[in-house]
Amino acid sequence: MASFIAFLVVVIVAAAPVYGVDYTVGDTQGWTSGVDYTTWAKGKSFNVGDSLVFQYSSFHNVDEVGQSDYSSCSSSNSLQSYSDQNTKITLSKPGTRYFICGTTGHCSAGMKLAVTVSSGSTTTPSATPTTPATPSDTPSTTPDVSTPTTVEASPPKATTSTKSSTNINGASESGSMKAYLFGFVVVLGFALMG
Numbered sequence: 001m002a003s004f005i006a007f008l009v010v011v012i013v014a015a016a017p018v019y020g021v022d023y024t025v026g027d028t029q030g031w032t033s034g035v036d037y038t039t040w041a042k043g044k045s046f047n048v049g050d051s052l053v054f055q056y057s058s059f060h061n062v063d064e065v066g067q068s069d070y071s072s073c074s075s076s077n078s079l080q081s082y083s084d085q086n087t088k089i090t091l092s093k094p095g096t097r098y099f100i101c102g103t104t105g106h107c108s109a110g111m112k113l114a115v116t117v118s119s120g121s122t123t124t125p126s127a128t129p130t131t132p133a134t135p136s137d138t139p140s141t142t143p144d145v146s147t148p149t150t151v152e153a154s155p156p157k158a159t160t161s162t163k164s165s166t167n168i169n170g171a172s173e174s175g176s177m178k179a180y181l182f183g184f185v186v187v188l189g190f191a192l193m194g
Contacts, residue, residue: 019049020047020048020049020050020051020090020091021047021050021051022050022051022053022088023044023046023050023051023052023053024053024055025037025040025052025053025054025055025099025113026040026055027040030054030055030056031054031055031056031060031062031101031111032056032057032060032111033060033101033106033109033110033111034110035110035111036110037110037111037112037113038113038114040113041113041114041115044115045118046091046115046116046117046118047091047117047118047119048091048092048093048094048117048118048119049090049091049092050090050091050117051088051089051090051091052088052089052091052099052113052115053086053087053088053089054082054086054087054088054089054099055085055086056085056087056101057085058083058085059103060101060103060106060111061081061082061083061101061102061103062081062082062083062087062089062099062100062101063075063078063080063081063082063099063100063101063102064078064079064080064081064089064097064098064099065077065078065079065098065099065100066079066098067096067098069098069100070098070100070112070114073100073107073108073112075100075102075107078102081102091115091117093117094117094118094119095116095117096114096115096116096117097114097115097117098112098113098114099112099113099114099115100112100113
């Protein structure tokens with residue numbers, strides 16, 4: 001029986017789901033005029049598997065653009081455009097990502113965000129700001145010196161609502177980890193009882 005329990009624990013731990021962090025852009029203010037998104041991004045480290053959650057009114061939208069369109073506040077060549085008022089964008093690969101509000105005058109008034117995404121396979125947020133001083137379309141070659149952990153890379157989702165009870169520095173923990181821990185405790189309890 002003891003070997004079965006040990007095997008069960010090893011299988012559960014080996015199959016443990018990993019998760020990314022959901023960052024609500026602008027925290028409680030959301031994606032709106034009058035927020036300094038460069039300051040908001042400072043002190044946050046974005047990794048592959050993390051998500052940006054844009055919450056905004058019908059007066060705004062989210063356009064993902066390249067570096068030159070970010071610099072000139074042009075949405076005419078946007079890579080992706082969202083207007084659903086609750087946009088969740090999964091950061092699926094390393095490099096710098098650029099987002100602007102395509103409503104006339106909003107980007108030039110500061111409604112724009114650039115984030116540098118680290119590979120994330122073995123890193124977690126560090127205390128070092130990650131917003132680039134001069135954005136570029138190419139992935140960063142700066143080595144990451146963060147504390148080790150793991151995150152999951154998942155396909156982008158444009159419209160997903162976020163619910164979480166943990167909110168630290170604009171980041172919230174995904175519910176999958178809580179479900180995993182609950183399941184682990186239940187299975188372990190049955191194994192110890194039986």
